[in-house]
């Protein structure tokens with residue numbers, strides 16, 4: 278059986294999950310379900326990133342130990358993923374003993390490879406970002422993301438000699454041995470490399486809430502460096518059976534704001550210890566909500582639990598994935614969710630299924646309409662291509678153009694009239710429609726697994742139930 282290893286970013290455990298987290302995780306879930314339907318053995322990893330100054334600060338604010346704090350925040354992610362029906366294989370936490378063990382082994386290998394050296398670091402650090410900033414990154418002396426002044430830091434750190442690996446990273450990106458999609462993000466990475474990237478420190482002095490650096494007890498491992506290692510520690514790096522079976526990752530899904538960490542730093546660290554690089558990194562765009570940047574003060578942070586309460590898990594999945602192509606920046610039009618739900622799901626799919634299934638009381642029908650069959654083949658090809666390129670929005674659009682086509686077919690052939698007149702064409706028309714519905718179910722299964730399962734069961738027992746399917750009640 279062919280394997281497929283897919284990951285989401287691990288989310289920083291300082292808050293409750295919002296739809297930004299759900300967006301990446303849903304993409305991974307749909308792709309993972311699609312690969313399973315193709316017969317692949319899938320390992321799907323998600324989790325939480327739990328070290329660093331910011332977490333220690335937040336815990337102190339709430340009078341908790343950092344561990345108590347992350348136990349709680351991490352559980353919120355698991356809770357939301359469960360109600361959203363996210364079918365992950367493993368949930369890694371960077372406070373797991375397994376993660377720490379793997380990190381120690383990775384760091385030891387890095388050390389042995391000669392890629393690490395000690396140096397004095399002087400510069401600016403934003404606790405909010407958990408990263409070093411250059412003077413040119415600041416706006417009015419403040420971190421542009423957090424609007425707080427960075428700390429001036431002067432300390433001894435251990436550094437990773439990135440320069441040594443940049444030419445090879447660049448070559449692998451250009452030959453697509455390391456594929457970065459979409460192309461716009463790939464160019465962005467090549468641009469970073471062209472402009473020059475400094476070596477980065479892999480440890481922090483005086484940061485207590487972190488994994489101790491084995492070579493020097495005054496240091497902890499820089500939170501970003503150990504967080505990236507989750508993709509291999511979850512598989513019991515370097516000797517575990519899972520590691521041997523599933524590494525390298527077939528797909529890392531990340532957001533545009535963490536591009537450089539994943540497309541440059543992470544591959545360089547793997548190159549240094551002679552491990553294979555991930556095959557592909559898909560970078561989704563950033564988005565606004567109702568036309569504005571998502572922020573607590575604007576009150577437009579969408580809680581996935583509130584969404585699910587209103588629409589149910591499957592429709593919520595659909596509403597989030599059908600907003601804009603993930604390869605671009607976009608806008609989530611929350612204000613139009615009800616309208617879109619009613620248009621696409623209640624009136625679109627729900628109504629189509631209802632119309633067909635009330636007319637076709639038996640699935641034992643014959644013949645197919647040649648034009649619809651040809652259109653179906655076109656959509657099938659389009660759908661497969663889009664799904665294989667991880668273009669979920671585009672794949673959904675293809676499915677919905679088929680839904681529309683079937684609606685038009687019903688309107689022009691008027692099968693309800695033909696049934697009354699016992700017209701011999703009826704069998705063919707209804708059979709074509711049933712065939713169409715069956716394929717819509719298959720296509721939408723990775724997106725709305727529970728609803729499609731319900732429709733599939735209904736179809737299998739067609740004519741035996743007096744109840745309506747009622748797949749998406751109007752809201």
Ligand SMILES: [Zn+2]
Nearest residue numbers: 403405406420
């Ligand atoms: Zn910041």
